[in-house]
Amino acid sequence: MPGLDQPLELARALIRCPSVTPDDAGALDVLQTALEKLGFTCHRVLGDAPESAPIDNLYARLGTAAPNFCFAGHTDVVPVGDREGWREDPFAAEVRDGRLYGRGASDMKGAIAAFVAAAARFLADRQDSWDGSISLLITGDEEGPAINGTRKLLDWMAAQGERIDLCLVGEPTNPERLGDMIKIGRRGSLNARLSVIGTQGHAAYPHLADNPLPRMITMLGRLCAARLDEGSAHFQPSNIEITSIDVGNAASNVIPTMAEAAFNIRFNDSHSSDSLTAWLREQFNAVGGEYVLDIHVTGEAFLTPPGDLSALISGAVETATGRVPELSTTGGTSDARFIKDYCAVAEFGLIGRTMHQTDEHIEVAALDKLTEIYEIILRRYFAKVKEK
Numbered sequence: 014m015p016g017l018d019q020p021l022e023l024a025r026a027l028i029r030c031p032s033v034t035p036d037d038a039g040a041l042d043v044l045q046t047a048l049e050k051l052g053f054t055c056h057r058v059l060g061d062a063p064e065s066a067p068i069d070n071l072y073a074r075l076g077t078a079a080p081n082f083c084f085a086g087h088t089d090v091v092p093v094g095d096r097e098g099w100r101e102d103p104f105a106a107e108v109r110d111g112r113l114y115g116r117g118a119s120d121m122k123g124a125i126a127a128f129v130a131a132a133a134r135f136l137a138d139r140q141d142s143w144d145g146s147i148s149l150l151i152t153g154d155e156e157g158p159a160i161n162g163t164r165k166l167l168d169w170m171a172a173q174g175e176r177i178d179l180c181l182v183g184e185p186t187n188p189e190r191l192g193d194m195i196k197i198g199r200r201g202s203l204n205a206r207l208s209v210i211g212t213q214g215h216a217a218y219p220h221l222a223d224n225p226l227p228r229m230i231t232m233l234g235r236l237c238a239a240r241l242d243e244g245s246a247h248f249q250p251s252n253i254e255i256t257s258i259d260v261g262n263a264a265s266n267v268i269p270t271m272a273e274a275a276f277n278i279r280f281n282d283s284h285s286s287d288s289l290t291a292w293l294r295e296q297f298n299a300v301g302g303e304y305v306l307d308i309h310v311t312g313e314a315f316l317t318p319p320g321d322l323s324a325l326i327s328g329a330v331e332t333a334t335g336r337v338p339e340l341s342t343t344g345g346t347s348d349a350r351f352i353k354d355y356c357a358v359a360e361f362g363l364i365g366r367t368m369h370q371t372d373e374h375i376e377v378a379a380l381d382k383l384t385e386i387y388e389i390i391l392r393r394y395f396a397k398v399k400e401k
Contacts, residue, residue: 017051018133020123020380024106024113024125025108027125028106028116029115030088030104031116032089032153033089034155035154037088041057041088041153044073048129052136053075055072056071056169057071058165058166060154060162068153069153070152071150071152072148072150074147082177082181084125084147084183085180085349086121086124088117090122090156091116095371098372100372102115112375115374118367119373121184123363124185131390131391132147134388143399144399145395155348163348163352167354176355179322179356180349181360185364188365190334191334191382194361195338196347196349197316197342198314199314199315199342199346200248200279201279201280201284201312203308204308205276205307207232207275207304208304208305209232209303210270210302211228211268211302213267214268225270226260228302229258232296233255233276236255236293239253241253241278247316247342251278252279255274257274257275258272258274259275280314282315285313286313314342315349316342320357323340325393326361327340329390330361333382333389334382362383363375363383364376
């Protein structure tokens with residue numbers, strides 16, 4: 014296991030694979046090679062649902078006994094954008110002034126390298142036997158449509174009788190400093206497209222037409238005026254954001270046939286996508302007229318209540334950093350929304366300040382500290398298992 018207990022070189026090797034969704038670009042090969050050196054049994058699972066690009070995924074497990082402690086994450090990354098804006102090549106994985114630069118350094122190839130290094134340290138320093146298993150659930154489709162990624166891998170695991178007992182996702186949860194925040198849930202996300210249908214006509218003869226725009230304005234006004242809730246015990250208030258209004262009308266004297274708008278609702282555990290869809294139709298029906306409402310739900314709100322898992326992670330973070338992390342449900346969605354149907358899940362990773370940005374980077378010291386935190390988590394978890 015020489016070298017694998019230090020996360021930097023594995024993180025650099027992963028970053029050098031330009032694995033922009035849906036391309037793997039060799040990232041899973043790099044990871045599988047490292048894990049097999051530690052004794053993990055690796056399975057590559059292809060997600061090939063026809064409605065999305067095929068995705069290569071990896072499930073690796075060390076041990077056969079329960080309980081199974083799972084690290085989860087993704088090797089795919091978002092596009093780099095304007096390469097000329099980067100001070101370093103986004104896939105060169107250069108280290109400058111104690112910082113590792115590259116697309117995926119923060120989100121989340123650094124955390125995956127820390128998973129492996131923590132497991133290597135845990136295994137190398139064992140003075141006695143240990144009961145249980147360690148696994149990694151790694152997808153290449155978290156930044157994309159998430160159709161052929163974690164969901165397909167979880168389906169495969171269930172069909173194989175593979176059970177995970179709890180899961181730590183390595184998303185970059187910390188806003189400013191390592192130890193700031195653990196995510197114990199996520200808000201749901203509902204994307205909607207509203208098409209209000211009228212009848213085209215001349216602006217000088219409105220009685221011969223049906224202008225959809227006044228109805229659209231009234232409908233959207235009802236959304237803007239609404240306050241869905243005041244928040245809940247672990248969630249901030251739900252919010253509606255109108256993201257596009259489109260008519261496509263180049264003529265000032267023509268009443269358009271149709272107006273379209275798009276909006277997103279980030280909702281807490283006071284709602285479900287079904288209850289919100291019913292509420293939206295009530296609002297639009299009250300205005301009247303013909304409309305079409307298309308809904309796409311990327312995830313329901315969920316919560317892993319504070320308990321053994323959050324206490325395990327918090328204790329390790331406090332030991333390593335001296336900070337007591339906030340238990341939060343803020344931010345966007347993650348693949349934890351799929352894993353929560355199988356076991357208790359929480360998220361803790363690196364600092365997310367530069368994720369998806371030009372010059373994405375992490376502090377090498379933070380990468381080392383995250384490895385220490387993950388190692389403490391493994392030691393304490395399996396020590397408790399042995400006590401039982």
